[in-house]
Amino acid sequence: MADILSQEEVDLLLSAVAEGELAGEHRDERALEGPRHTMYDFRRPERVSKEQLKGLQSLFEAFAREVSIVFPPFLRTVVRVDLVSIDQLTYDEFILSVARPTALTVVNMSPLEGNAVFEYSPTMVFPIIDRLLGGRGMALSEPRELTEIENRVMARITLMMLDSLRRSWDQLIEFQCSIVTQESDPLIVQIVAGSEMVILVGYEIHIGDIVGSLNICVPLVVLAPVLDQISQQAHFMRKMPPEQEALTRATIEHTILKAKVPVDAILGETVLPLYEVARLQVGDIVQLDSSPERPITVTVGGVPRFLAEPGRQREQSAVQLSGFILD
Structure with a gap:
């Protein structure tokens, strides 16, 4: 036989139900608000974490500093290289963004498996060639394809770039990069499938009064073996304390001021x-x-x-x- 509830128990049960309904209404209101959603494009998966991007930025900034040191004596003028962007995009998007004609150099990234692309803007290429061949570093009014001699000059520039890349990455990997080919039409340069993700590094290069650009396109599958190391390197990086930074700056300045200059x-x-x-x-x-x-x-x-x-x-x-x- 079922137990019969007393009036007091009935009142308690009714009050509990009433409170539960109120709580349920609050839950419903929160449910109606819903979580905040973020749009995600499965055609463009971003596979590089923020820590890895921070590590890549540090490495490519070191590359910019190396180039800024190596090229002024070679070109006999002031050269400044500024890192302006690091983006993730598909290889097709990179190729379609490149103007024609241009100067493209395909580089083997040994010991990593695969190739990368160095893209030099015409506003950078022709002043360099003009200066190295005895001119004053003038740009052309209309870009054109490079001649065989001009391609050889740019091959020397690329080898100097690769040497700077090797020195800036030497704490992570010992690059043994080499030039695979040089092209002027981006549509015939196919180092990976068009849907593959790449890291596109953009630089602004100041050569005297001329401003040009350099883009380095590295497929993500090429960098994959070292991405974890790059993430760890970024994690353990620490900003130098102000006192130590001032002391280091003073030491470097003192050393430079004692250098003998002809x-x-x-x-x-x-x-x-x-x-x-x-x-x-x-x-x-x-x-x-x-x-x-x-x-x-x-x-x-x-x-x-x-x-x-x-x-x-x-x-x-x-x-x-x-x-x-x-x-």
């Missing part, structure tokens, strides 16, 4: 045919392009920096600085 006073220059040079003898007079009324140029480390007047001080030749030469 200073040359150029009295003048001239150009002679080779047959005249072959016939030069002691006592011959060579006419220079300077005159006694004009100041001479003083170079520091091979770079023109000052104007000066030649003269003597006691028993030695000397120059008196009269002005600066601005870049």
